[in-house]
Amino acid sequence: MINILKKIIYxxxxxxxxxxxxxxxxxxxxxxxxxxGCTDCQVCATVCPTKAIVIxxxxxxxxxxxxxxCGRCVEHCESQQIRHSDHYKLATLSxxxxxxxxxxLKERIRSIFGRSLHIRxxxxxxxxxxxxxxxxxxxxxxxxxxxxxDFVPAxxxxxxxxxxxxxxxxxxxxxxxxxxxxxxxxxxxxxxACAASGQVFGSSYAVRGAVDELxxxxxxxxxxPPRPQALLYGLLLAIDKL
Amino acid sequence: xxxxxxxxxxxxxQAKAVCSDGKYNLTAMFANDERSMxxxxxxxxxxxxxxxxxxxKAMLSSEEKLEFPSLTPSFPSAAxxxxxxxxxxxxxxxxxxxxRRLVLHENWxxxxxxxxxxxxxDMYVPEADTPYPMAHVHGEGMFEVPVGPIHAGIIEPGxxxxxxxxxxxxxxxxxxxxxxxxxxxxxxxxxxxxxxxxAERICGACSVSHALSYAQAIxxxxxIHIPRRxxxxxxxxxxxxRLYNHVGDIGNLCAxxxxxxxxxxxxxxxxxxxxxxxxxxxxxxLRGMVIPGGVSYDITPEISQEIQKGVERLASEFVDLMGLxxxxxxxxxxxxxxxxxxxxxxxxxxxxxxxxxxxGIDRDLRRDHAYSIYESLKFTVPVxxxxxxxxxxxxxxxxxxxxxxxxRQILTDMPDSQGTLxxxxxxxKPYSSGLGYSESARGSNLHWLxxxxxxxxxxxxxxxxxxxxxxxxxxxxxxxxxxxxxxxxKSFELCYACLDR
Numbered sequence: 232m233i234n235i236l237k238k239i240i241y242x243x244x245x246x247x248x249x250x251x252x253x254x255x256x257x258x259x260x261x262x263x264x265x266x267x268g269c270t271d272c273q274v275c276a277t278v279c280p281t282k283a284i285v286i287x288x289x290x291x292x293x294x295x296x297x298x299x300x301c302g303r304c305v306e307h308c309e310s311q312q313i314r315h316s317d318h319y320k321l322a323t324l325s326x327x328x329x330x331x332x333x334x335x336l337k338e339r340i341r342s343i344f345g346r347s348l349h350i351r352x353x354x355x356x357x358x359x360x361x362x363x364x365x366x367x368x369x370x371x372x373x374x375x376x377x378x379x380x381d382f383v384p385a386x387x388x389x390x391x392x393x394x395x396x397x398x399x400x401x402x403x404x405x406x407x408x409x410x411x412x413x414x415x416x417x418x419x420x421x422x423x424a425c426a427a428s429g430q431v432f433g434s435s436y437a438v439r440g441a442v443d444e445l446x447x448x449x450x451x452x453x454x455x456p457p458r459p460q461a462l463l464y465g466l467l468l469a470i471d472k473l
Numbered sequence: 474x475x476x477x478x479x480x481x482x483x484x485x486x487q488a489k490a491v492c493s494d495g496k497y498n499l500t501a502m503f504a505n506d507e508r509s510m511x512x513x514x515x516x517x518x519x520x521x522x523x524x525x526x527x528x529x530k531a532m533l534s535s536e537e538k539l540e541f542p543s544l545t546p547s548f549p550s551a552a553x554x555x556x557x558x559x560x561x562x563x564x565x566x567x568x569x570x571x572x573r574r575l576v577l578h579e580n581w582x583x584x585x586x587x588x589x590x591x592x593x594x595d596m597y598v599p600e601a602d603t604p605y606p607m608a609h610v611h612g613e614g615m616f617e618v619p620v621g622p623i624h625a626g627i628i629e630p631g632x633x634x635x636x637x638x639x640x641x642x643x644x645x646x647x648x649x650x651x652x653x654x655x656x657x658x659x660x661x662x663x664x665x666x667x668x669x670x671x672a673e674r675i676c677g678a679c680s681v682s683h684a685l686s687y688a689q690a691i692x693x694x695x696x697i698h699i700p701r702r703x704x705x706x707x708x709x710x711x712x713x714x715r716l717y718n719h720v721g722d723i724g725n726l727c728a729x730x731x732x733x734x735x736x737x738x739x740x741x742x743x744x745x746x747x748x749x750x751x752x753x754x755x756x757x758x759l760r761g762m763v764i765p766g767g768v769s770y771d772i773t774p775e776i777s778q779e780i781q782k783g784v785e786r787l788a789s790e791f792v793d794l795m796g797l798x799x800x801x802x803x804x805x806x807x808x809x810x811x812x813x814x815x816x817x818x819x820x821x822x823x824x825x826x827x828x829x830x831x832x833g834i835d836r837d838l839r840r841d842h843a844y845s846i847y848e849s850l851k852f853t854v855p856v857x858x859x860x861x862x863x864x865x866x867x868x869x870x871x872x873x874x875x876x877x878x879x880x881r882q883i884l885t886d887m888p889d890s891q892g893t894l895x896x897x898x899x900x901x902k903p904y905s906s907g908l909g910y911s912e913s914a915r916g917s918n919l920h921w922l923x924x925x926x927x928x929x930x931x932x933x934x935x936x937x938x939x940x941x942x943x944x945x946x947x948x949x950x951x952x953x954x955x956x957x958x959x960x961x962x963k964s965f966e967l968c969y970a971c972l973d974r
Contacts (some may be wrong), residue, residue, distance in 0.1 A: 234800065235734050238793055245741060252748070257755035257770065280670040301670055301761055302769075352627045356652045358970045359629055360677025360758050363721075366627050367747070370740035384625030400598075401578045401651045402630060405622050432671060433663075434595055436587040437655030456677065458757060 246374045249463040250320070259300040259315040262293045268312045275304040275313060281430045295321050296421075297428030299455035319458060322465030326449040327418065340416055341471040344390050347379040348470055351389035351413065355406045355442065357396030360456040361423040365393060367459045380466055386412040391469075394448075397425040397432055398439040410446045420450040420465060427451045474693075474907050476530035481516055481541035481564075484531040488518055489547050491529075497522035498823055501919050501936040502544070502554035504562045506590045508535050510904065514564055516541065517934075519908065519919070524841055526908060533564060543569040550823030553944060561588040576650045576973075579605045588658055608646035610636035615643070618955065622651045629969035633958075640954040645947045652973040657933045665691055665898055668930050669765055672920070675935060676971040677758050681707075681714040682913030683935070683971075684763040686920040689844060690909025691765040694901050694924060703767040703894045704846045705887040709780075710759045710768075711845075711911065712876045712883070717746035718914035719869045719876070720791065722966045726866060727798070729960035730807045738794050742787060749783040752776060767895030777884050788877050795870060808863040812961030814949040815860055822948065825941045826916020827872070828965050831857045831864035838912040845911075849886075850879050860949075862964040901928055913938055915967060937971035 254260070269291060276284040276291070283297035284304060305313045326332075327340060354362055365382075368375040375381065383389050386409045398406060410419070421427040421442045429441030442448055452465040467473045479487055491497050497520040505515045513532040520527045533541055543566035544551035555566040556575035563586040566572070574581075582601035586592060609617070616637050622630035632648040656675060660668040672687035673680050685707060692699065724739010747757040753776055754762040754769075762768050772780075798804050814824070819832035829836055837854040839847040855871035857864035906923040916938030925931035946965050950958055 235797055238738065238797060239734065242738070242741075255748075255752040255755070257753070258751060259755045259761070280667050299670065299674070300756070302755075303670075351623075353623060354628075354630050354652065356654055357629070358674050358677045359968055360674075360680070362627050362629060363677055364757070367740065367744060370744050371737050372741060372744050382627060386623075396652060397654060399652055399654055400580055401653055402622065403580075405630065405651070409623055431674060432654045432656060433659050435655030435659040436592070436594070436596065436598060437653045438659075455674070455756075455760070456758070458751070 245371050246377065247372055249373070249467065250460050252372070252460055254317045254319070258317055258319070259302050261295065261316045261318040261321055262298060262300075262304065263314050263316050264291055264293065265312045266290060268310045270310050272309055274307050274309065278303050278307045281424065281428065283428070283430070294428065295453040296451050297424055297430045298453060299424050299431060319454070319461045320464040321454070321461065322450055322452045322468050324450055324468065326447045327416070328449045328469060340418070341469070343416065344418065345470040345472060348391055348466070349381060349383045349389050350391045350393050351383055351386045351409065353392050353394045353406060353409050355394055355396045355402040355426070356399035356438070357423070357425060361395035361426070364456045364459050364462060365395070365422070368462060373459050373463060375463070378467065378472060387414065389413050389417070391418045391420060393420045393422050394426050394442045395422045397429050398442060398445055400437050400439060403439055403445065406442070406445055418449040418469060419446055420452060420469070421448045422452050422462065423457055424453060424455045427453060431455070474528055476517070476528045478530050478532065481531040481533035484516060484518065484529065485542040485544050485547065487529060488520075488544055491520055491527060492548070497527060498820070499544070499548050499550050500526075500823060500917070500941075501921070501934070502551055502558070503921065503934045503936070504558045504564060504588075505923065505932050506562065506588065509590065512536065514539065514562060516558065516564070517921070518544075519921075521842070526842070528908075539563060540565045540567050542567055545569050549821045550941070553940070562586050563589070574603070574605055576653055578650070579603050587655065594658065605648065607634045607648065608636070608644060610644050612638075614638055631969055635955055635958070637955060640956070642951050642953055642955055642958065645950045645958070647943065647947055649943065649969060650973045652970050654974065656974045657935065660930045660933050663930050665765055665924075665928050665930070668933065673760055673763075675974055676937070676968045678718055678968055679714070679913045679915065679918065679937070679971055680758045680760050681710050681763055682911045682918045683920070684760075685711060685845075685911040686909040686918045687922075688763055688765045688909065689911065690907045690920045690922045691898060691901075693909060694905050694907035694922065695898050697766065697896055697899065699767045699896055700891060700894055701846075701888050702890055705883055706768045706772055706894070707763055708845050708847065708850070709772065709880060709883045710754065710762050712879050713746070713750060713753065714759055715914045716787070716873060716876045716880070717743055717750065719873045720746060720787070722914075722963070723794070723866065723869055725966070726808075726862075726960070726963050727804070729963040730804065732801065732804055735794065735797055735804070738790075738797070742790055742794065745783060745787060749780060752779055764895070766898050767893075769894075771890060771894060772887065780880065781884055784877055784880050791873060805863075807957070807960065808866055809861060811862045811957050812949045812953055812964060813859070813861045814945050816858070818948050819860070819945065822944050823941050824945045826912070826938045827865055827868050827914070828942050828945060829916065830855065831868045832860035833858040838910055838917045842910065850882055852879055862960055865964040898928065904931065915939055915971070916942060918971075935974050937968070937974075939967040939969070939971040942967055943972055
């Protein structure tokens with residue numbers, strides 16, 4: 232017992248501000264494109280493993296929800312117009328929290344959840360990387376509970392579903408039933424490239440696609456997987472606590 | 474790769490003959506639709522032993538009845554392989570004791586086999602309600618506890634059906650393959666480079682191991698050797714992967730018995746390693762480093778120094794954490810004699826990795842089938858005989874120490890940079906096949922590939938460590954109380970994603 236106390240006191244407080252952790256130089260964040268020097272060779276679109284790059288009328292656009300941040304487009308761009316920045320706060324709001332919802336209603340939803348947000352995790356076909364990063368949120372460094380946010384064991388206790396993975400055929404029923412079981416008002420977060428885009432493993436007999444093809448999604452958090460800081464950013468954005 | 478060819482009818486007897494002296498064991502079994510080449514379905518069996526792999530190719534003409542004598546009565550480890558072949562190819566193993574579905578669930582209609590070549594990738598498959606019976610135990614006072622696929626914690630999906638007599642588990646039946654993404658079919662027709670990204674994403678916690686197995690399979694087929702420095706870097710990230718997995722698993726084991734101080738310290742140490750990973754490869758799961766033909770990034774002197782610093786810090790803190798566990802009687806009481814997997818059962822089921830070594834099976838691909846630079850590293854393979862949660866825990870602890878030592882050796886011995894860290898992949902002879910393998914934190918990961926025209930994937934098979942070990946969880950659990958199941962399950966620490974693919 233005395234050793235346990237000693238270890239706790241010696242370790243001290245390790246909790247960081249949500250975005251306080253370092254971003255290492257090799258980190259591959261947001262894909263930034265300088266269209267000015269683009270020669271329209273379209274190589275980036277053909278080499279992208281998840282078809283996240285679309286070129287329309289010479290303008291190239293990146294769907295960050297589908298991006299796995301592999302760096303292949305950066306490597307293959309002949310005119311060196313593409314690079315990764317260190318920006319990882321890429322979460323976007325949609326659905327009930329998106330632009331088309333009235334300001335008052337949105338504020339009301341956020342104020343209800345802002346006091347305390349309870350989350351249920353639903354793995355609908357993940358590779359477990361996103362799941363492990365969600366687990367990391369509870370470690371003493373991120374300490375999710377300090378924001379009034381916590382994971383709960385059952386959808387009936389939850390305000391939010393954090394969904395990881397591409398929806399598989401075998402988990403479709405589980406996703407729909409979990410969504411049904413969650414009381415209203417509820418919000419859904421699509422965590423990572425699989426959940427947000429459904430494009431990571433292409434189309435196959437076993438895959439249905441992105442989460443928003445089955446249930447409405449309110450927050451998209453890109454990444455493969457999103458680092459814990461990016462997840463925290465998404466959560467705090469959703470409940471207006473940034 | 475060389476195969477001993479035979480008819481499917483002879484497979485069972487030939488397999489028995491090759492394993493009769495106990496030196497070889499069945500380590501993978503899968504089918505391939507080769508009707509366009511030779512009018513046959515082929516069933517491949519891979520046996521490991523004496524530092525080499527022996528491979529059988531058993532042909533089954535599509536003109537005949539699609540049946541073959543089952544291996545399962547002689548090789549219990551073939552049970553799941555044959556169920557999967559039955560599901561995905563529609564070949565029937567005659568004499569199999571349990572031909573329930575495995576990979577496909579109720580929603581899949583009868584008579585449709587997705588891994589046959591005439592099954593078009595985007596084909597519309599109607600919803601079905603095919604029976605998927607679970608095992609039951611009948612008797613006075615017996616009841617069932619269904620758990621999953623959505624669990625209470627942040628865990629991957631699987632369904633467990635416990636047959637209980639009070640607290641005692643009498644039987645557990647597992648329904649898995651919920652996260653089956655059809656990766657093997659999905660990569661067919663893709664280029665080697667693009668398929669590599671999917672191979673790396675089969676599982677998060679085994680990203681390096683899968684990328685490595687895949688890359689080595691390609692390099693074997695292409696008859697190329699990657700630069701020596703690249704081999705060192707690969708081994709470095711492979712050991713970093715083992716390290717963060719083992720440290721995280723040891724911490725997580727504390728969560729299985731409510732020892733939150735251990736959980737907190739374990740997760741804090743894991744975070745330290747994850748950040749180091751991000752520093753080394755730009756991704757916390759070490760993704761993007763291992764590619765077919767080499768590695769993407771060099772280890773600069775600064776990064777080497779940081780790894781060294783991180784590793785030494787971990788080493789000293791890890792000792793503290795172990796002290797907390799070792800001297801905690803509540804902890805010791807829960808892990809000792811819990812979830813025993815006997816050596817006999819482990820051998821029969823072909824259990825690999827940590828779980829095998831904890832049950833007295835002294836096997837490790839890094840030593841027995843040395844790949845990459847493992848031959849020139851000094852390390853020992855820890856073995857325990859208890860087969861319980863405690864034994865699996867102490868194997869992990871001993872392996873953490875070994876990994877730390879290996880990382881130190883790699884950083885000291887790494888040859889200087891000779892320019893490139895990648896070699897191009899030449900045109901591979903169409904319809905040649907090859908095996909790639911690596912030892913992940915969970916055990917051996919085998920990847921088998923057949924390349925078609927223009928360096929496109931024709932068939933991809935993944936036999937992960939979790940695939941070999943999952944059946945053991947249901948064998949180790951009966952006789953224990955149900956509150957110990959999470960602990961037993963965590964001590965095996967199997968990935969559902971690796972298994973389901």
